[in-house]
Amino acid sequence: MRYSRPAVFSALLFASLAAHAQQGQTVKLAWIDPLSGLMAAVGTNQLKTFQFLAEHFNKSNPAGVKFEVIGIDNKLSPQETTAAVRSALDQGARYIVQGNGSGPALAIIDALEKNNARNPGKEALYMNYAAVDPELTNAKCSYWQFRFDADTSMKMKALANFIKEQPDVKKVYLLNQNYSHGVQVTKFAKEDLKELRPDIQIVGEDLHPLAQVRDFAPYIAKIKASGADTVITGNWGSDLALLIKASNDAGLNVRYFTYYAGVTGAPTAMGAASAGKVYQAAYAHYNMTGPMQPLMVEFKKRFNDDLYTVGAYNVFQALSEAMAKAKSTEPLKVAVAMEGLKFKGFNGEAELRKSDHQIQQPLFVTRWEKASDKFPYSPENTGYTLVPVKTIDAATASTPTTCQMKRPG
Numbered sequence: 001m002r003y004s005r006p007a008v009f010s011a012l013l014f015a016s017l018a019a020h021a022q023q024g025q026t027v028k029l030a031w032i033d034p035l036s037g038l039m040a041a042v043g044t045n046q047l048k049t050f051q052f053l054a055e056h057f058n059k060s061n062p063a064g065v066k067f068e069v070i071g072i073d074n075k076l077s078p079q080e081t082t083a084a085v086r087s088a089l090d091q092g093a094r095y096i097v098q099g100n101g102s103g104p105a106l107a108i109i110d111a112l113e114k115n116n117a118r119n120p121g122k123e124a125l126y127m128n129y130a131a132v133d134p135e136l137t138n139a140k141c142s143y144w145q146f147r148f149d150a151d152t153s154m155k156m157k158a159l160a161n162f163i164k165e166q167p168d169v170k171k172v173y174l175l176n177q178n179y180s181h182g183v184q185v186t187k188f189a190k191e192d193l194k195e196l197r198p199d200i201q202i203v204g205e206d207l208h209p210l211a212q213v214r215d216f217a218p219y220i221a222k223i224k225a226s227g228a229d230t231v232i233t234g235n236w237g238s239d240l241a242l243l244i245k246a247s248n249d250a251g252l253n254v255r256y257f258t259y260y261a262g263v264t265g266a267p268t269a270m271g272a273a274s275a276g277k278v279y280q281a282a283y284a285h286y287n288m289t290g291p292m293q294p295l296m297v298e299f300k301k302r303f304n305d306d307l308y309t310v311g312a313y314n315v316f317q318a319l320s321e322a323m324a325k326a327k328s329t330e331p332l333k334v335a336v337a338m339e340g341l342k343f344k345g346f347n348g349e350a351e352l353r354k355s356d357h358q359i360q361q362p363l364f365v366t367r368w369e370k371a372s373d374k375f376p377y378s379p380e381n382t383g384y385t386l387v388p389v390k391t392i393d394a395a396t397a398s399t400p401t402t403c404q405m406k407r408p409g
Contacts, residue, residue, distance in 0.1 A: 022329045023064035027319070029054070029095045029127070030088030032081055032108070035073035038211040038238040039100060041264045046309045047071045050097060052299055057316040063323035067316065069097075076100060076211060078107040085111040089124060094331050097315060099130025099149065100237075101210075102180040106136070112144045116408075125331040127319070129311045132259075133180045134399070137356040141403035144331075146318070146338055146357040148311045152184040152234065152259075153399050155281040158363045158392045159232070159257050160192035162279070163200075169255070171203045173228035175219060177239055178207035185234035185259070203228050211239060216246035223252065230255045241265030248273040255279065261368065262286060262308045262386055267379040270368055275384060278368040284310045284347055285366045285386045286377040292346045296377065306379045314345040314359070318352060332408065349394070356403035363397045365390040 031050050034043040047069070054067040061067075070093055074081040081104040088096060096108055108126050116123040128136065128147040132155070137147055150158075163169050174189055176182030186205055193200050204226040206219060213219075220243075223231060231254050235243055240260055247254070248269070254277070260266065261280040270278055284292070292310050299307040322337035323329050340354035351360045366386035371378045375387045 021327055022323050025329050026066045027329050028068050028093040029097050030070045030093035032072045032074050032084045032098045033100045034076040042237040045264050049307055049309045049312050053312050061320035063320040078103040081107040082111050094124045097127045102131045102133035105131035109142045123331045127315045137358040138402045141356050143407050148314050148359050150283050153188050154397050155259055156188040156192055158281040160196050162365045162390050164196040169230045171201050171228045172230045173223045173226050174205035175233045177210045179210050189232045216243045220246045220250045232257045234259045236260035236263055241269040244269040267382050274368050280366050283361050285364050287375045356401040360394045360398055362394050363392040364388050
């Protein structure tokens with residue numbers, strides 16, 4: 001059978017268009033996190049980060065799509081988050097990004113489970129960039145969620161493996177926020193230290209209200225009275241900045257092992273007084289090589305602020321690669337393409353594990369020190385920085401999952 005040239009051309013054109021159907025489409029991401037209250041400074045920075053990186057990826061990405069980021073204040077409240085999800089869907093957003101607080105994260109998962117079951121063809125996906133309760137990818141895992149941060153247990157595993165090598169750590173105080181993340185930090189610290197350093201004594205522990213404490217002096221007095229030489233805390237935002245400030249004001253000479261020392265407010269609170277005393281376990285640090293360094297410099301020049309939620313880069317990278325693979329921006333098709341996706345992230349090779357949608361990536365333990373020619377980036381213009389002291393590869397940082405994924409159909 002012979003085909004006319006117009007017919008062949010039409011067939012090729014159709015195939016080409018089908019192969020690149022997503023190109024030029026606008027993909028709306030609804031960022032839902034706090035823009036008011038004590039954690040507003042953190043949320044404001046993160047919204048700027050997502051909008052800034054959307055601009056960067058709009059210049060070039062594997063899918064050829066355009067990202068638009070809509071910011072919605074959830075006031076750090078699960079109830080407000082549920083309303084925010086409805087607002088996002090009404091505005092045409094099919095992708096939700098959130099990271100501050102596991103309560104709001106669970107509210108998003110619940111809202112999307114209901115929406116996606118009731119509205120086939122109008123599904124939405126949740127890109128979790130920082131809510132780190134391990135249960136979110138274990139007992140409460142969801143097909144509609146992909147997590148781009150290491151969970152609480154993974155970061156504690158990294159810290160504990162570092163502490164194992166520090167013989168001068170002998171007495172530990174556990175101080176954390178009173179919600180799922182803080183409770184989990186306490187739990188995993190006890191378990192991991194018992195396994196790796198059974199000689200270490202837990203001399204005290206406290207849980208305090210999330211984003212409500214303005215004066216940590218009473219907690220500092222308890223730490224001092226306990227005789228602790230080390231504090232382990234998962235605190236973030238104002239709860240870490242005010243804790244460190246109170247500690248330095250009181251002249252308390254202890255080490256802090258943290259999750260979020262690089263987040264807004266903490267670098268200024270640490271300053272020179274915390275040099276050599278504060279450590280962080282995270283998937284990144286301020287002196288990363290690769291694509292993030294020039295972006296961090298540009299962000300600081302434009303906003304006089306620091307780009308520390310660099311996991312947002314991997315959100316855009318994975319989404320655009322999955323959309324290119326799926327040849328679609330439809331969330332259900334993109335989810336299929338994202339399951340098990342291996343991609344090159346800003347911090348090395350990464351994988352979105354199919355069994356629970358938890359990203360597998362390297363982790364870094366860093367120490368607060370004076371900035372140098374080798375490690376020059378200085379957050380909040382302090383003259384100090386987080387210097388890498390231990391790298392944990394993705395396989396070592398990984399933890400098992402109990403997730404029983406319920407997939408559509």
